[in-house]
Amino acid sequence: MKQKKSGLVAFEALAVVLFVAFLFPFLIVLVNAAKAPFEITQNPLSFPTEWGKILANIGTIWTSSNVRYGSSFLSSVLITSLSLIFLNLLSSQAAWVLVRTKTKLSSGIFILFVAAMVIPFQIVMFPLLTWFREIANVTGIRLLRSYAGIIVAYIGFGMSQSIFMFHGFIKSIPLELEEAAIIDGCKPWETFYKIIFPILKPIHATVLVLNGIWIWNDYLLPLLVLGKGNRIMTIPLAVSNFAGAYVKQWDLIMTAILMAMIPIVVLFLFAQKYIIKGMVAGSIK
Amino acid sequence: MKKAKHPAIFWIFLLPVLFAFSLVIVVPFLLGVWYSFTNWSATARLGETLRFIGLENYAKILKDPSFAYSFLLTVVYTIFNMVAINVASFSLAMLVTRSLKGKNVYRAGFFVPNLIGGLILGYVWQFVFNNAVPSIGTALGLASWAQAENLVLGKSVSALIALVIVSTWQYAGYIMVIYVAAIENIPQELIEAAQIDGASPLRRLFAITLPMTRQAFTITLFLTLVNSFKQFDVNVSLTAGGPATMFAGQPILGTQLLALNIYNQGFRSNDMAGGQARAVVFFLVLTLVSIIQVSINKKREIEL
Amino acid sequence: MKKLLLAIAVAVIGTAAFAQGITLAQGKPEIDAVLKAYAEAWSTANKIPVTIKSVGGSSGTDLGTQLKADLAAGDMPDIFGINGLEDYKEWAALVADLSGEGWVKNTSVAFKVDGKVFGFPVAVEGWGMAYNADMLKKVGVDPKTLVNYAGYKAAFEKLDKAKATLGIKSVVSMAAAIDMGWVTAHHNFNSLLSNGLKYGDLSVVNSLLAGKVDAKRLSEYADWVELLFKYADKAVLTTGNYDSQVGAFATGQAAFLHQGNWTDPNMTQANATFKMAFAPHGSMAAKTDGIFVAAPSFYVINKNSKSIAAAKKFLNDLVYTEAGNKYMVVDAGMIPAFSNVKLNPTGQLSKSVQEYAASGKIYSWSQYYFTGDFRDKTLAPIYNQFATGSITKKQFVDLMTKAFVSLKK
Numbered sequence: 001m002k003q004k005k006s007g008l009v010a011f012e013a014l015a016v017v018l019f020v021a022f023l024f025p026f027l028i029v030l031v032n033a034a035k036a037p038f039e040i041t042q043n044p045l046s047f048p049t050e051w052g053k054i055l056a057n058i059g060t061i062w063t064s065s066n067v068r069y070g071s072s073f074l075s076s077v078l079i080t081s082l083s084l085i086f087l088n089l090l091s092s093q094a095a096w097v098l099v100r101t102k103t104k105l106s107s108g109i110f111i112l113f114v115a116a117m118v119i120p121f122q123i124v125m126f127p128l129l130t131w132f133r134e135i136a137n138v139t140g141i142r143l144l145r146s147y148a149g150i151i152v153a154y155i156g157f158g159m160s161q162s163i164f165m166f167h168g169f170i171k172s173i174p175l176e177l178e179e180a181a182i183i184d185g186c187k188p189w190e191t192f193y194k195i196i197f198p199i200l201k202p203i204h205a206t207v208l209v210l211n212g213i214w215i216w217n218d219y220l221l222p223l224l225v226l227g228k229g230n231r232i233m234t235i236p237l238a239v240s241n242f243a244g245a246y247v248k249q250w251d252l253i254m255t256a257i258l259m260a261m262i263p264i265v266v267l268f269l270f271a272q273k274y275i276i277k278g279m280v281a282g283s284i285k
Numbered sequence: 286m287k288k289a290k291h292p293a294i295f296w297i298f299l300l301p302v303l304f305a306f307s308l309v310i311v312v313p314f315l316l317g318v319w320y321s322f323t324n325w326s327a328t329a330r331l332g333e334t335l336r337f338i339g340l341e342n343y344a345k346i347l348k349d350p351s352f353a354y355s356f357l358l359t360v361v362y363t364i365f366n367m368v369a370i371n372v373a374s375f376s377l378a379m380l381v382t383r384s385l386k387g388k389n390v391y392r393a394g395f396f397v398p399n400l401i402g403g404l405i406l407g408y409v410w411q412f413v414f415n416n417a418v419p420s421i422g423t424a425l426g427l428a429s430w431a432q433a434e435n436l437v438l439g440k441s442v443s444a445l446i447a448l449v450i451v452s453t454w455q456y457a458g459y460i461m462v463i464y465v466a467a468i469e470n471i472p473q474e475l476i477e478a479a480q481i482d483g484a485s486p487l488r489r490l491f492a493i494t495l496p497m498t499r500q501a502f503t504i505t506l507f508l509t510l511v512n513s514f515k516q517f518d519v520n521v522s523l524t525a526g527g528p529a530t531m532f533a534g535q536p537i538l539g540t541q542l543l544a545l546n547i548y549n550q551g552f553r554s555n556d557m558a559g560g561q562a563r564a565v566v567f568f569l570v571l572t573l574v575s576i577i578q579v580s581i582n583k584k585r586e587i588e589l
Numbered sequence: 590m591k592k593l594l595l596a597i598a599v600a601v602i603g604t605a606a607f608a609q610g611i612t613l614a615q616g617k618p619e620i621d622a623v624l625k626a627y628a629e630a631w632s633t634a635n636k637i638p639v640t641i642k643s644v645g646g647s648s649g650t651d652l653g654t655q656l657k658a659d660l661a662a663g664d665m666p667d668i669f670g671i672n673g674l675e676d677y678k679e680w681a682a683l684v685a686d687l688s689g690e691g692w693v694k695n696t697s698v699a700f701k702v703d704g705k706v707f708g709f710p711v712a713v714e715g716w717g718m719a720y721n722a723d724m725l726k727k728v729g730v731d732p733k734t735l736v737n738y739a740g741y742k743a744a745f746e747k748l749d750k751a752k753a754t755l756g757i758k759s760v761v762s763m764a765a766a767i768d769m770g771w772v773t774a775h776h777n778f779n780s781l782l783s784n785g786l787k788y789g790d791l792s793v794v795n796s797l798l799a800g801k802v803d804a805k806r807l808s809e810y811a812d813w814v815e816l817l818f819k820y821a822d823k824a825v826l827t828t829g830n831y832d833s834q835v836g837a838f839a840t841g842q843a844a845f846l847h848q849g850n851w852t853d854p855n856m857t858q859a860n861a862t863f864k865m866a867f868a869p870h871g872s873m874a875a876k877t878d879g880i881f882v883a884a885p886s887f888y889v890i891n892k893n894s895k896s897i898a899a900a901k902k903f904l905n906d907l908v909y910t911e912a913g914n915k916y917m918v919v920d921a922g923m924i925p926a927f928s929n930v931k932l933n934p935t936g937q938l939s940k941s942v943q944e945y946a947a948s949g950k951i952y953s954w955s956q957y958y959f960t961g962d963f964r965d966k967t968l969a970p971i972y973n974q975f976a977t978g979s980i981t982k983k984q985f986v987d988l989m990t991k992a993f994v995s996l997k998k
Contacts, residue, residue: 012385018377019387019394022454025409026397028417090305093298101295109299116310118571120515122547123564126327126557127316128309129661136663144662156309159302168504188294206462217402223650224658229642236402264400269393327657331681351966415828433823438766439977527767528827528977529970536970536980536988538767552654554962555679 029258058259069259072238077263079147079222079234080215083154087211088204091159095166096192100178110167116160125224128153132225143225147232150225154215162207169203170196209267216264321561328555342562350533352563355546356570358445362542363513365449370509371502374457378464379494392465396458403455403518410451411523414438438523441530441539448540451519456512460505467501468494503582510578514571517544543567610638611896611903612666614659615711616645616652616886619854620921627916631906637899642666656680667894668903671700671708672886673957685892690901692908695927698884708887709904712923715942715951716776716849717867717880724748724755724844724863732868736878738812741871745820748844755844759822762843764834765976766827770969772834772847773976775956777817778968779881780872781810782955794958800997802990806873811986813872817847818976826976835859853922853936866941869950879950882942884926885957967992 031046062069098110132143143149173196181191219236226232324338346352381392398406414437422430429435437443471494479489520526520542526549530539541549547567551560613628621643628639644655652670659665671677677684677700688706693699700708718735725732725744728751734740748760764772782793796803818826822843825833838846839859846852856865867880890900907913908927917923918932924939924946925932933943945951956964971992975985 008383008385011380011383012387015380015385015387015391018380019391022395022398022458025413025454028413029409032412086301090301094302097295097298101291103291105291106295109303113302113306115572115575116306118511118568118575119310119314120544120547120564120567120571121517122544122551123317123561123568124310124313126658126661127313127320129658131312131316133661133663145664152305153309155302156305159305160310163302165504168500188292189297192298202466206466209462210459213400217400219402219404224662227659227662227664228644228650228655229640239405261397261400265393265397269389326679327661328679329660329682330679333682411830415824415830415833419824431824433827436824436828439827525766525768527970527973529767529973529979531974531979536974537966538970549966552651552657553965554960555653555675556962557657 068233069235069238072233072235075147075232076216076234079150079154080212082147083151083158083215084208084212086151086155087158087162088207090155091162091207092166092170092197092200092204093192094159095163096170096196098163099167099170110163113160113163117164121220125220129224145225145227145230145232150222150232153221153225157221158211158215162211165207165210166200166203169200173199212267213264317561318565320558321565323558325558325561326555327551327557338558342559343566345559346563346566350535351537351541352546354532354537355541355543358540359514359516359543362445362448362516363510365446366452366513366516367506367509369449369453370456370460370513371505373453374460374505375464377457377461378468379490381461382465382468392458392461395461398455398457399459401455404522406455407451407519407522410447410454410519411438414447414523439528441528444524444528444540448516448519448523448542451523452513452516455519456509460509463501463505463508464498467498471497499582499586503579503586506582507575507579510575511571514567514574515544516542517548520545521548609896609899610640611668611894611899612640612642613668613888613903614642614644614652614655614666615670615888616643616672617670617711618643618645619851620923623916623920627912627920630912631903635899635902637896639903653679665891665893667891667896667900668888669891670711670886671889673700674702675957675960677702677707677889680889683891683893685890685894685897687890687901691905692927695908695929696884697928698926700884700887700889708889710884710926711886711888712917712921713882713884713926713942713946714849714851714924715867715880715882715945716847717869717945718871719838719846719848719852719865719938720868721838721841721844722864722866724757724841727751727755732866735868735871736876738809738816738871738874741813742816745816749820756841757844758837758842759825760820760843761817761822761845761847762834762837763817763821763826763847764829764831765818765972766829767969767973769830769834770965770973773814773972774964774968776849776881777814777847777870777972778956778959778964779952779954780813780870781807782958783881783953784870784872785875785877786952788951788953790953791955791958794955797993798958798996800994802993804990807986807989809874810872811982811989813870814972814975814985815982816871827973850924850936850938850942853934853938856936856938865937867938867945877952879952880942880945881954882946882951883954885954963992963996967995 098106129144132149136142136144141148143152177195177199178191181195186194217236218234222234222237226234226237228237321342322337322339323335324333325335326333377395381388381395385391401409418437419431422428433439437447475493475497476489479493484492520540524540526538526541526545528539529536531537543563544567547560547563550563551557610632613624615624621641624643625641628641632639642655644650644652653676656665656669665683669680671680671684684707686705686707687693687699687709690706690709692709693706696710698710698713699706700710718741720732720735722732725748728747730744730747735744745760748755748757752758752760782797783790786793793803793806822829822837825837829837835846835848835852835855836859837843838848839852839856839861841861841863850867869877869880871877888904890897890904894900907917908929914925914930914932918925918930918934922934922936922939924934924942933940959968968989971980971985971988974980974988975982980988
């Protein structure tokens with residue numbers, strides 16, 4: 001794509017300016033992560049006197065028995081990855097059958113799923129608790145305060161948006177591919193997993209990233225399903241132990257933000273390249 | 286799939302999500318709606334049993350001016366937010382789909398705000414508006430920036446604008462990802478043909494780029510509509526619903542969006558059933574608006 | 590990688606210790622660390638596991654919300670905190686009667702309903718107008734004159750003229766933003782309710798609850814609020830949070846602070862070494878020489894708890910063991926609510942509170958007779974509007990009157 005050189009330079013400059021503007025609040029976070037709490041409110045923009053404090057704060061957070069960062073990190077990783085894997089598998093296969101089956105029931109179910117995206121969390125959050133508790137009373141299956149419960153909850157809450165996204169993209173995949181596979185003797189599940197699933201790579205990546213961020217950062221659902229101060233804690237729950245009293249311990253909050261962000265940034269940088277590769281491959285086809 | 290109307294594979298593939306859906310969404314939702322017709326408190330009040338009270342909770346909503354205000358405010362906020370986010374993210378998407386050197390870095394940068402949870406984000410921005418902005422003003426010699434009367438979060442109108450700014454900052458990157466996917470899906474040949482024909486960039490935008498990304502717009506408008514309407518985290522942490530303003534002769538919280546109104550009713554006023562009723566109303570309205578939005582968009586898509 | 594994760598998962602779930610212990614949920618995150626330390630020591634000594642959950646502040650939830658979630662999840666703690674009558678009413682069906690406990694005879698501020706004791710007082714707290722004694726001395730303001738409106742008016746004017754010499758931004762550090770509504774609609778509100786009245790006198794409270802407003806008292810109170818707002822730093826007043834409000838006083842940018850003795854740890858953190866003490870509120874034309882002192886929060890025991898005996902012992906030990914006393918007073922910096930505890934906190938403001946209490950110059954905390962809903966939803970916005978200058982004093986009085994009249998059932 002040929003473009004005037006000056007035009008490109010201008011755009012590059014604009015991009016840099018916007019980039020800095022977007023990341024400016026993070027700069028503030030970074031700068032204040034090394035200051036004492038009252039210093040922060042009195043002198044928000046000044047550079048800290050000892051940058052080494054960040055390391056000290058990171059150490060405090062990592063070793064704090066309050067936060068149990070190490071185990072919270074592992075819990076977050078476990079919950080997020082399992083939820084993501086299930087969400088992608090189950091949502092994509094569901095979206096495929098919904099797209100390919102052109103019946104009223106099929107569209108009805110799809111609309112139902114999409115409508116669920118509109119439900120405000122407040123309506124369901126407490127009833128969810130009482131319901132899970134009833135299940136435990138009647139069947140003995142412990143959904144509250146367990147990995148199973150929170151993962152099922154994430155699948156339930158995330159599937160609407162995921163199916164929504166897969167649905168849109170699957171519609172644009174030509175039917176000939178599947179018909180060819182059927183002629184070749186593929187069973188339906190083979191058709192999906194061997195032919196369709198790989199084509200969905202770009203959307204897989206997008207859905208993974210979008211769901212991943214939401215689940216990794218989510219506070220309210222773990223607060224209710226896992227509870228505060230119990231055996232299993234996710235990072236947001238753990239970090240909330242720092243937003244203490246009325247005194248916001250900015251130094252620790254800022255450091256905790258940094259520590260929570262890094263895994264996600266890494267994930268995104270990886271997935272992003274993959275998304276682009278997938279996009280390019282998709283458009284050439 | 287020309288065999289049975291609903292082949293086995295249909296149900297096998299759907300069953301897991303249907304199960305999770307019923308378990309986590311359907312049952313709690315129905316329970317929640319049921320609670321809105323009772324005197325449910327979620328606490329242990331003496332001598333009170335759970336009983337059906339009909340539409341009493343709903344009638345109370347009509348008597349509360351703050352709900353009407355929150356409703357109107359949320360509509361206004363949603364409109365501004367949708368415009369701001371979509372204009373910003375589309376522009377960003379256009380920018381990063383050019384052959385810029387730092388393309389991937391910029392994309393990541395614009396996306397990064399979405400990586401922080403809403404609560405913390407709101408506190409960071411509260412700090413920016415209350416402390417950093419005045420400091421910058423003083424440093425630049427603009428004394429008015431540091432004056433208390435000019436603090437952004439000190440007045441309802443500017444606080445609402447601040448809310449829009451913060452949520453745009455948070456979501457633009459997320460929505461940008463969707464637009465980027467759509468833009469990069471536009472066949473190169475079309476664009477090159479238009480360039481050869483001598484079409485100006487603006488003409489290309491309107492004749493090719495926008496129409497070819499219509500489907501993305503349906504999705505993004507739906508997402509931004511629903512997310513704006515449901516805004517809670519940033520509302521709580523940035524403004525806590527304040528500052529106060531007068532409405533219908535009563536001082537009420539000036540930047541309290543619907544979700545916060547519902548939350549406060551349930552948890553601050555200890556009226557859980559009342560909160561549920563408001564949530565049900567909220568859901569009905571949002572469903573209606575979404576249906577309207579999506580059908581309008583779908584019609585436009587088909588016109589393509 | 591998946592296998593490793595699976596193994597970790599199994600290990601974590603498997604080692605879940607379901608020992609019979611006690612859980613305590615409380616709403617003061619600032620003492621979380623020291624409470625957990627004490628609980629661990631007590632736990633080892635008594636061989637009963639203790640879990641402490643602290644909720645509150647800016648973490649997005651407060652104790653009330655957490656408790657509701659716990660109840661719904663079937664996970665109610667054994668001991669939890671409540672703040673007065675309205676809170677108690679929410680949990681009344683679950684709260685155990687503690688009238689027979691040993692510590693009841695050692696305190697005068699236990700939470701009682703109909704003569705029965707339900708709540709263990711966590712600490713005695715007090716608040717008034719904290720002042721920077723060094724600054725006042727410099728300018729020649731005698732703290733003893735700070736007992737009524739006239740005295741404060743004169744003092745504020747003097748201090749305001751000397752702002753440059755003192756290096757302060759404003760005379761008073763006061764907060765009235767919506768998320769600091771507890772400073773105005775909970776605490777400052779008490780000036781209207783109980784300033785100048787005998788301790789425990791609820792006459793003003795009761796007439797307001799019945800919708801009857803004493804116009805003179807309200808008018809004098811409005812003058813006081815106006816005075817405070819006038820001499821406060823507008824930025825802190827309209828948008829400041831706790832940190833900026835307390836920070837302004839602690840770093841010497843204001844001469845007065847409208848907060849309580851719980852700010853002592855913040856003063857230490859900010860290295861505020863100047864001499865400070867409390868002065869009464871000047872909300873009346875007549876002289877009032879006491880500050881507001883009471884036990885605002887209480888621990889109650891869940892009567893459905895499986896470890897009531899252990900819970901009772903935990904509370905008991907706070908009062909009667911050396912370690913418990915040390916935790917309460919020295920580590921958590923709280924003023925003990927029990928007469929047998931001989932330790933004294935070291936914070937200047939806490940010492941000031943104790944002086945007032947010792948000489949009987951105290952007024953009640955009566956705001957809890959009004960629902961949180963009323964104070965947060967109805968009153969706080971009125972104060973906020975007044976603070977931002979959106980309404981006049983007359984409108985303030987009118988709106989407050991209207992609010993109280995609406996309470997009439």
